[in-house]
Amino acid sequence: MQARGGAPCVLFLQGPPSGFARALGAELRRRGCRVLRVNLCAGDRIFWPGPEVRSYRGSLAAWQGWLDRLMAAEGVTDLLYFGDQQPYHRAARPLAEARGIRILAYEYGYLRPDWIVAEPGGQSAFSRLCTDPERLRAAAQGLADPDLTQRYPLDARREARGDVIYHLANYLLAPLYPRFRRDRVFNPVLEYLSYLPRHVRARRGAGEARDLAARLAAGGGPVFLALLQMQNDYQIRANSPYRDQRRYLAELTASFAAHAPPDAHLVVKLHPHDNGLTPWRRCLAGLRRQHGLAGRLHLLDGGRIEDWARRARGVITINSTAGLTALRCGCPVLARGVAIYDLPGLTHQAGLDRFWCAPEGPDPARLRDFLRVLAHHLHVRGGFYGGPGQAAAIGALADRIVAAAPLPPVFDPAPPRLARARALGVPMDA
Structure with a gap:
């Protein structure tokens, strides 16, 4: 897809409960990208205010139509979201695929503790990483064994504080986004008290x-x-x-x-x-x-x-x-x-x-072989909650987004684990 004005246009949906996504957006702007963000709830608004933000206050049922019009009007080339199974993100994925928009779904890493997974489209059932051992072996040739020693310390207090702020804001300030569909199983007040x-x-x-x-x-x-x-x-x-x-x-x-x-x-x-x-x-x-x-x-x-x-x-x-x-x-x-x-x-x-x-x-x-491919092709090193780990992850993700390189052959055109998911009875349309 051709971006409006020629520059890549990166659209952010929901991110982790921290300043990570906003800082990544600032880095992408510094590198010449146009950046947009959609806020869906009060927690989103707390962690990313600004002129590049669009707020969506409609229903989940009307979300796809609104988002499709936004993508078309702005010439979006790249879509980023944290958590591929969030209901708004699941609805966004097929729209972006139909328009040829590159999708990067990021999450806490399969490798732990200081890794971030960033995959085209999604993780687990929606991962496009191939399941053929011979292709994995071929892709691993020439790659170094990953150093899994923890490089960046985790700030558990900052992570917990961000999570509490985000979810309590959505609960207490719900009238600001009255149709937002919360994804929590438990009432956040009850859950936090339970800890x-x-x-x-x-x-x-x-x-x-x-x-x-x-x-x-x-x-x-x-x-x-x-x-x-x-x-x-x-x-x-x-x-x-x-x-x-x-x-x-x-x-x-x-x-x-x-x-x-x-x-x-x-x-x-x-x-x-x-x-x-x-x-x-x-x-x-x-x-x-x-x-x-x-x-x-x-x-x-x-x-x-x-x-x-x-x-x-x-x-x-x-x-x-x-x-x-x-x-x-x-x-x-x-x-x-x-x-x-x-x-x-x-x-x-x-x-x-x-x-x-x-x-x-x-x-x-x-x-x-699997660990080499996992570290090299699916992850970046770092974390979401400030300090050198966040800076390292932002730089690595920005490199990947700006390069816009074709996917390596270790990825399939469609997620190869979907058939197994359906056979297990996974609720694919939830």
């Missing part, structure tokens, strides 16, 4: 994790680690067949009780930022009674994934990036949802029931 007792329990949870690890090591039986994710995460809501992870746990425990060795243990690890609104302890207690797993089914609220993955016989996840961390530790991984790393030679492919007795571990060469 207070969780922080109080954090130190106790770390101690309980150490005690559990010692008991299981003394017992000598195989240990399997099942990872829980955030209930309101779009990886669960839009890239998995589980709207509620209690169904995921019900499937795991039923299979474990029927097929795992009798001395095996299943440890269910809470997400570090779990808000405590789902009664996981009560859930596991019921499953323990139902399947006769007294002394074998445990809840873990603390500890490092790396430490547990190195001692576990296998790790089960829906699609958490922690699964990739476990693979890097050499631990067999079973993904129950749509995960970008769920590929033959990387993850267990023989089904849940066989995982307990014969888990398939990652092939080191295929994992090395």
